[in-house]
Amino acid sequence: MPVARQSRIWPSGGVHRWPSGGTSQAHSHPRGHLVYAAGGVLSVHTEQGTSVVPANRVAWIPAHSTHHHRAHGDTDMRIVFLPPSLARRAPAHPAVFLASGLVREILLALTGPRQYDQGARARLHRVLVDELREAPEQPTQLPTPRDDRLRAVARILDGNPADSRPLAELGRQVGAGARTLSRLFHDELGMTFYEWRTQLRVCHALVLLAEGHDTTHVAHACGWANPSGFIAAFTTIIGTTPGRHSKVSPGTSPGRPPRKRPAAPRR
Numbered sequence: 001m002p003v004a005r006q007s008r009i010w011p012s013g014g015v016h017r018w019p020s021g022g023t024s025q026a027h028s029h030p031r032g033h034l035v036y037a038a039g040g041v042l043s044v045h046t047e048q049g050t051s052v053v054p055a056n057r058v059a060w061i062p063a064h065s066t067h068h069h070r071a072h073g074d075t076d077m078r079i080v081f082l083p084p085s086l087a088r089r090a091p092a093h094p095a096v097f098l099a100s101g102l103v104r105e106i107l108l109a110l111t112g113p114r115q116y117d118q119g120a121r122a123r124l125h126r127v128l129v130d131e132l133r134e135a136p137e138q139p140t141q142l143p144t145p146r147d148d149r150l151r152a153v154a155r156i157l158d159g160n161p162a163d164s165r166p167l168a169e170l171g172r173q174v175g176a177g178a179r180t181l182s183r184l185f186h187d188e189l190g191m192t193f194y195e196w197r198t199q200l201r202v203c204h205a206l207v208l209l210a211e212g213h214d215t216t217h218v219a220h221a222c223g224w225a226n227p228s229g230f231i232a233a234f235t236t237i238i239g240t241t242p243g244r245h246s247k248v249s250p251g252t253s254p255g256r257p258p259r260k261r262p263a264a265p266r267r
Contacts, residue, residue: 002018002019002020002021002022002023002071004016004017004018004022005017005018005019011081012080012081012110012121013033013078013079013080013081013110013111014078014079014111015076015077015078015079015111016077016079017074017075017076017077018040018069018071018074018075018077019071019074020040020071020072020073020074020075020210020211021070021071021072022070022071022075023068023069023070023071024068024069024070025068026066026067026068027066027067027068028063028064028065028066028067029061029063029064029081030063030064031063031081031082031083031084031087032060032061032062032063032065032081032082032087032090033060033061033079033080033081033082034058034059034060034061034079034080034082034107034128034132035053035058035059035060035061035069035077035078035079036053036058036059036077036078036079036080036099036104036107037053037054037055037057037075037076037077037078038055038076038077038078038104038107038108039055039073039074039075039076040055040071040072040073040074040075040076040077040210041053041054041055041071041072041073041075041206041207041209041210042059042069042070042071042072042075042077043069043070043072043203043207044059044061044067044068044069044094045067045068045069045070046061046065046066046067046094047065047066047144048093048094048141048143048144049094049141049142049143049144050141050142050144050203051094051095051096051140051141051142052096052140052142052203052206052207053096053140054140054206054210054238054245055099056098056099056238056239056240056245057096057097057098057099057138057140058096058097058099058103058107058132059094059095059096059097060090060091060094060095060096060097060132061094062087062090062091062092062093062094063084063087065094067094072206072207072210072211073210073211073212075210078107078108078110078111079111080107080110080111080125080128082125082129083122083125086125086126086129089129089133090129090132090133091137094141095137095141096137096138096140096141097132097135097136097137097138098135098136098138098239099135100131100135102127102131103128103131103132103135106124106127106128106131107128109124110124110125110128139199139237140199140202140203140206140237140238142196142199142200142203143188143189143190145184145188145189146188147184147188149171149174149175149176149180149181149184150181150184150185150188150189152173152174153167153170153171153174153181154200156170156173156174157170157197157200158200161197161200161201161204161221161222161223162220162221162222162223163223164223166178167181167182167193181193197223198233198237199237201222201223201224201233202222202233202234202237202238204221204222205218205219205222205230205234205242206238206245208221208222209242209245209246215227215230215231215242215243218230218242219231230242
């Protein structure tokens with residue numbers, strides 16, 4: 001298992017620089033914390049689901065939430081712990097937020113070489129939480145199904161996101177009818193099968209883009225018949241095109257805010 005090339009940890013945060021494929025052990029912290037990828041892409045895995053965190057997103061992990069990380073591409077991972085008084089203002093569940101320019105600069109400052117005194121750090125923490133409370137939660141958190149039949153469908157598509165079979169055909173493979181699976185997707189995950197599959201595909205696309213693959217390759221690998229369909233779905237969810245996303249750095253704009261719901265993929 002690849003390990004972090006460089007780590008610096010202090011009471012209020014830390015920095016881990018992971019090689020591509022680097023994975024942490026499952027763990028938890030007594031304090032809630034924010035996770036940001038200043039470079040590369042992180043996937044954050046919790047019991048509730050998987051969050052994909054590119055450079056224009058920030059993940060929130062509540063206190064005592066068991067999780068592990070995986071790096072996709074060489075990844076500069078930043079961690080900021082929040083004091084309990086501010087953590088109470090954050091969601092009680094893992095979440096992903098759009099990272100504004102101000103949020104990114106604060107995260108980089110709090111995890112950079114400059115040492116802030118307690119008062120200055122507290123002020124930056126307050127501004128950071130205020131900014132995140134104004135930011136909508138983002139659909140790069142892919143929920144984990146609980147029902148065994150949904151889990152079976154999820155394993156099939158996670159192993160091959162280009163699988164474009166309709167739900168009825170997938171249902172025959174896992175021993176459930178399309179109507180039953182559709183109801184389970186709605187009741188458990190709060191979305192349709194096509195919305196969930198699009199979200200899954202975009203999560204895979206973020207990983208492939210971080211590994212340096214071009215848009216055409218990513219589109220076909222993730223199940224789109226042509227790059228234009230992929231670009232449209234990716235832009236709807238992430239808020240910028242795949243090409244612009246691949247060039248995002250901490251000092252650049254992430255593009256327009258995305259819509260709340262992903263578009264269904266072309267079948």
